[in-house]
Amino acid sequence: MALLPIVIYPDPRLEQVSEPVTDINDEIRTLVADMVETLYASDGVGLAAVQIGALKRIFVLDPTFAGGTKTDPALVFINPEIVFTEGKIKEEEGCLSLPGVFIPVERFAKSRVRATNLAGETFELEGTGLLSRAFQHELDHLDGNLTIMKIGGIRRRLALRKLRTPEEEE
Numbered sequence: 001m002a003l004l005p006i007v008i009y010p011d012p013r014l015e016q017v018s019e020p021v022t023d024i025n026d027e028i029r030t031l032v033a034d035m036v037e038t039l040y041a042s043d044g045v046g047l048a049a050v051q052i053g054a055l056k057r058i059f060v061l062d063p064t065f066a067g068g069t070k071t072d073p074a075l076v077f078i079n080p081e082i083v084f085t086e087g088k089i090k091e092e093e094g095c096l097s098l099p100g101v102f103i104p105v106e107r108f109a110k111s112r113v114r115a116t117n118l119a120g121e122t123f124e125l126e127g128t129g130l131l132s133r134a135f136q137h138e139l140d141h142l143d144g145n146l147t148i149m150k151i152g153g154i155r156r157r158l159a160l161r162k163l164r165t166p167e168e169e170e
Contacts, residue, residue: 001033003041004052006096009146009163014097018048018055018142021078024120028056028078032118035060036074044096046134048141051097059138066131075125080115080139082108083124093137093147100164103147107136 007013021028031054039047045065049058057079063072087109092102112126113135127135140146148156 001030001037004034004038006038006042006047007051007053009098009148011097013050013053013055014141014146015144016050016055017144018050018057020057021116024078024116024118028058029118031056032058032060032076036076039074042096045130046138047096048138050141050144057142059142061131061134061138065134066125066127076118077113077115077138078117080113080135080142082111082135082139083114084110084112084126086110091133093133095137095147097141098146098148098163100162101148101159102162103151103159105133105137105147105150107133111135113139 031049035047035049035052035058038052039060039062046059046061049056059077059080061075063075064070066075085108088106089109090104090106093105094102109132110126110128111132112124114122114124116122148159151159
């Protein structure tokens with residue numbers, strides 16, 4: 001496992017669509033282990049593979065946001081897709097790739113994701129509140145979308161003034 005640097009906006013990789021995973025091999029398992037280590041070191045809710053520079057359709061979530069405990073393994077989503085949504089809610093979101101920036105984003109209040117785990121098994125997980133928001137936020141990353149893209153003009157410029165460098169975060 002390795003702690004990897006988080007890709008920070010305006011890195012162009014963050015605007016690229018990630019490729020589906022076709023084989024869960026040692027390379028993918030190592031990537032996921034690196035993602036989990038990086039997620040926990042950053043105190044984030046979730047982390048998409050592109051945020052550490054890998055254009056793969058994978059994201060991981062801290063299990064405590066899905067009703068788990070700190071000792072539970074991180075939740076791994078390979079080739080995820082949203083299969084159900086309900087309601088809408090608008091709340092502020094932060095992003096590890098936009099340190100210091102918080103933007104109000106409208107999301108589905110409830111959603112269900114279908115994905116594959118590291119054992120190659122398909123599963124579904126439903127969430128409300130922050131968990132539903134995390135599903136949608138991380139899937140946006142896999143599609144090359146960032147929260148900053150959800151606002152325009154002067155609001156975007158004002159938000160980007162708050163963008164901090166990784167050194168300022170320490």
